[in-house]
Amino acid sequence: MTMDRKELRKEQHRLEILEAAEQVFARQGFHTTTMEKVAEECGWSKGTLYLHFKSKEDLFFSVIIEKAEKFTSTLEKAISTAQNIEEVIGALVNAQFQFFIENNDFFQLAVAEQGKVMHGSDSGMREGLLEKQQHHVLMTTQSLQKHLPDDSPIKPDTLARSIMGAINIHTLTWLLQPETINPEELKLEITQLFLHGVIPCTKA
Numbered sequence: 001m002t003m004d005r006k007e008l009r010k011e012q013h014r015l016e017i018l019e020a021a022e023q024v025f026a027r028q029g030f031h032t033t034t035m036e037k038v039a040e041e042c043g044w045s046k047g048t049l050y051l052h053f054k055s056k057e058d059l060f061f062s063v064i065i066e067k068a069e070k071f072t073s074t075l076e077k078a079i080s081t082a083q084n085i086e087e088v089i090g091a092l093v094n095a096q097f098q099f100f101i102e103n104n105d106f107f108q109l110a111v112a113e114q115g116k117v118m119h120g121s122d123s124g125m126r127e128g129l130l131e132k133q134q135h136h137v138l139m140t141t142q143s144l145q146k147h148l149p150d151d152s153p154i155k156p157d158t159l160a161r162s163i164m165g166a167i168n169i170h171t172l173t174w175l176l177q178p179e180t181i182n183p184e185e186l187k188l189e190i191t192q193l194f195l196h197g198v199i200p201c202t203k204a
Contacts, residue, residue: 026105068132
């Protein structure tokens with residue numbers, strides 16, 4: 001179903017607000033950000049913000065969920081053309097790292113604030129975010145299962161969570177200490193780790 005002109009304009013306003021909010025949250029953190037500051041950043045009135053988002057918390061989670069949806073699209077595109085397990089794992093590692101790198105400010109925000117806000121939130125928005133995260137795991141699991149050898153001792157969901165967990169912890173280190181990590185080298189190492197393990201095979 002296509003949106004009419006009014007709906008398109010409303011959606012454009014919503015996206016502009018989300019983009020501005022992401023920048024303000026990233027600079028100031030959740031607790032010191034105000035709806036007034038976000039309104040000033042995007043050039044809309046505070047009343048316009050409240051037409052789209054009922055509270056600052058709602059706006060914060062909407063920013064994160066919007067980014068999660070973009071990440072879903074990135075991940076789907078990356079693994080859709082994979083022909084074997086090597087290509088799936090390579091695509092997963094590359095897509096996730098690239099998305100983190102291209103959205104550095106956002107992930108600094110998420111690392112710094114998401115846990116604190118979620119812990120104290122009674123909003124249904126956090127359930128929506130958790131559903132998005134679970135969808136990423138399921139999508140990754142299904143792609144791995146499609147190409148994982150039948151005799152593999154590793155379950156697809158175990159492998160999916162392990163790959164995503166490894167990327168998350170290394171990305172966190174990169175966000176906190178960017179000078180200590182070369183992302184391109186690390187992508188290659190992680191890919192090799194999950195494809196070949198840590199002990200080189202010896203020829204008989």
